[in-house]
Amino acid sequence: MVKISISTPKHFYFDYFFQLHFMQFLIFHSLSDLLQLYLSTPFMAIYTSQKLFIKKKFKIKVIFFAKIEKI
Structure with missing residues (x-):
């Protein structure tokens, strides 16, 4: 399995969204694409x-920081 932890440099509300x-x-x-990211x-x-x-609606740059762990 692959565990994915996600965070953003924005407010917690945006993290959830x-x-x-x-x-x-x-x-x-x-x-296979996901595993390639992990590797x-x-x-x-x-x-x-x-x-x-999102950028057009909230006028912000959207970046997802994902930590991908093999479990």
Whole structure:
């Protein structure tokens, strides 16, 4: 299994909101892609298709910091 911890440099409200979209993002990516992310580095910034929508609505840059751990 793969455990994913998510945080953002924004307020906790945004952390929760972004996490929902991040999970939707994961649904459309294969497990092999996810494992490749894990193998490349434990920490990385992930941009989703929601980035532009959030940026236009809240006038902020959306960055997901995901810690991917193999468990």
